[in-house]
Amino acid sequence: MSGTGNCGKCGICLSVCPVYAVLKEEQNSPRARVQLIKAYKNKKLPSSPLLKELIAKCLMCGSCAANCPSGVDHYSQFMEMRSQLIEKHGDRLEIRGLVYLLAKEQRLRLAMGAARMGQAVVPSAFQKKYRLGNIPVKNYPKLNKKPFRAEVPEEIPPISQERGTVLYFTGCGTNYIFGETGHAALKILSRLGYRVLIPQKQTCCSIPMLFHGGVEEARENIIANIECLQHENACAVLVDCPTCGSALRDEFPAMMRKYGLDDAVAEQIAAKTQDMTAFIADHLDQLTFRQEDAEPARVGYHLPCHLKNAAGSSEAILRQIPTIDYVQLANSGDCCGGGGTFFYEYPELSGQIAAAKIASIRESGAQIWLTDCPVCRINLAGQLAEEDGIAMMHPLSLLAGLLDELDKQVL
């Protein structure tokens, strides 16, 4: 576990940790987690269920690492510690189940199919009354009818003059739940003149597994992903989910090294990985948007931690679209409390973290709330009420919907 020694205990990370902000307890701060890991490593503390809980009560949002002046790598430390503690003390059954599913695309596809049927047969009275984590069951999104990648060909040619080829890593969110994000991405990319390759062999980016101790389970996925994303001609590997982005950029090369494998290809992919909205932002002048909207929709944005901490944001693009009424929410960059499975494991705490965001989107009068991350989206949408009349979507969906009709565009 590298880097523990360099924590100067300065406390700067306390100021950015969403969990500390709510609980106000040192034991639930990034500094404490680093110190606890150090104590464990130095054999001053044995492993225990409580130690596991203290390490796990964390969103893995990465804000501590992004703001640590001493360059402590919380991420890998936490990940490694989680896996050691899970080995000793186990994990919740459902979480183990999730790791099991994500490890094999086939299992995941089957489970998603079953879950879709499940959603159709669960009585609505049950859906109204019960909560999973802190989210009412009725507020969970409907799963895609068919996985997105099964709906589209592996190669999609551009519909305007060809500029190049890009690879599209769709992530589980788009593949199984929010297929419309994928379709929006394709519409924009092909309009921009890109040939899009969606390798069918791609699978879960593995981050959820890595966060839950599935270091070995993740190996096959990571290798498969690296293999199918290796493509000389592609100028970029695009992701629509910031967490997948951080996996491709940071975790794949690191994990390959950890497995004792060659990291060269993983590094090449990492260097090409870009968030879809950032890629599109660079080409914005080549898109034309509808002008006629008399009453533009009021739009708010939630910046996911994994995008913020990689110095990204879709906000710049939103400011440039003339046909929307973009309102900047003061807390748009604050964590939503979703954190992978955090909202499920610590519902009350997660709800407390989200509360201020929900209040401010309501106050803003926005009809549309954008966010790039599928987990943030499930989490936030889950806490909105129908009466709020706020639709949540990926920025790409909004952009695609605003594109000018093709015949009016100068190609």
Next chain:
Amino acid sequence: MLKPDVKMELVAIVGSDRYVDQPEVLTCYSYDSFAEEAMPEAVIFPLTTEEVAEVMRIASREKIPVTARGAGTSVCGGPVPVQHGIVLCFSKMNKILSINTRDRHAVVQPGVVNLDLQKALAPHGFFFPPDPGSMNFSTIGGNVSHNAGGPRCLKYGVTVDYVLGMQVVLASGKVVRFGSKNIKDVTGYNFSALYCGSEGTLGLVTEIILRVVPRPETMQTLLVTFDSLDNTARAVSDIIGSGILPAAMELMDKMTINAIEDAVGIGLPREAEGTLLIEVDGTTEACSRERQQIVAKVQEHGAVTIEEACTEEDRNRLWTARRAAYGVFAKISPNIVSEDVTVPVSRVPEMIRKIVEITDRYGLKAGVLAHAGDGNMHPLVCTDRENHEEWQRVEKAFAEIFQAAADMEGTLSGEHGIGLAKAEYLPLVMDQDTRDFMALIKHAVDPDNILNPGKFV
């Protein structure tokens, strides 16, 4: 672990969720930002003055040491419970009780984070001047107890200058109130001032009445470089000596600038031997006049470049760079030791020469950083505590630096406090009779020595 019956009594006061004593959790209260650590036997999170009072009644009856803690960002071991016992952590007692800008005061609980108070004051056009580098995460209770300062304290003064009154729970559990909501108040001893900087050794501060002030109309910021550190320091003492009063005047040496530049790369002048970050605030006219005076002064001392931060963005960029200084040093070595000896501003050039001479002589990697306008030096030494030979050199160097400061009518600490870190050097700046007097007060207030024992008194 405390005795089971005592534990039961304490749990009865705060409930089982605000009393913790598992070793995993206790570990998290064994440290602050200083090197030494010690485990408490229990941590209690009070929410009200009454709870603190009840805890103290039991602690004094049982003679259990009680150490207060805010955010644990002290750099001198202030909240480290060296004699174990109870850590009273105020982080959850964090309500802003009132803001009254007509009478210019705010009443807060000790766990309020400095930045949260600033955020609450901003819409009223007011601010709370003390701005320690840790303001985004340290608590007002901690700021008061260490009498914290920061860059703009040059013009505005330190925490004690903004404390109008407070409520304190004594060792016995008795609750006392000092001061009032009046800007002027000479009714009896000024106990609030005594408690500022008392580091939790005289009582637990449970409510604070703070003076708040209107935000200045504008701020202007200059970045000035010099080709020698000596000229830089001379410019500082000359500017202050000539009666100009900037809001802040920060000095950074070449090593500091380069370390920051390596880390954040915002185009700071790498070649300069000395750099000053100077800020003036007030009305636009006053700012412009002061800026001109400053420009004339730094030119007299051979300023090489003078850059003005015109936009808010530029200003933020420069201050972010300055605040990053501590951290960027932490990145390049396993440990950094940051001291804060302070000398009268006319001695700043002399003190800086001395610091450079001493750290060079001991072969240490050190940067010089200073809230120069008020003579507050922050020499930063990069080291590795595991390297015993080097660590000994570090200790010797600092002993000499403390001595040098004392010789220049300076003092051991401008803002970080004494705590564990500098207790042994106290005799350098405080004679026996004065130390006895301090002990007398401590004994009168805390006869059993249960309040943050093992520190400087």
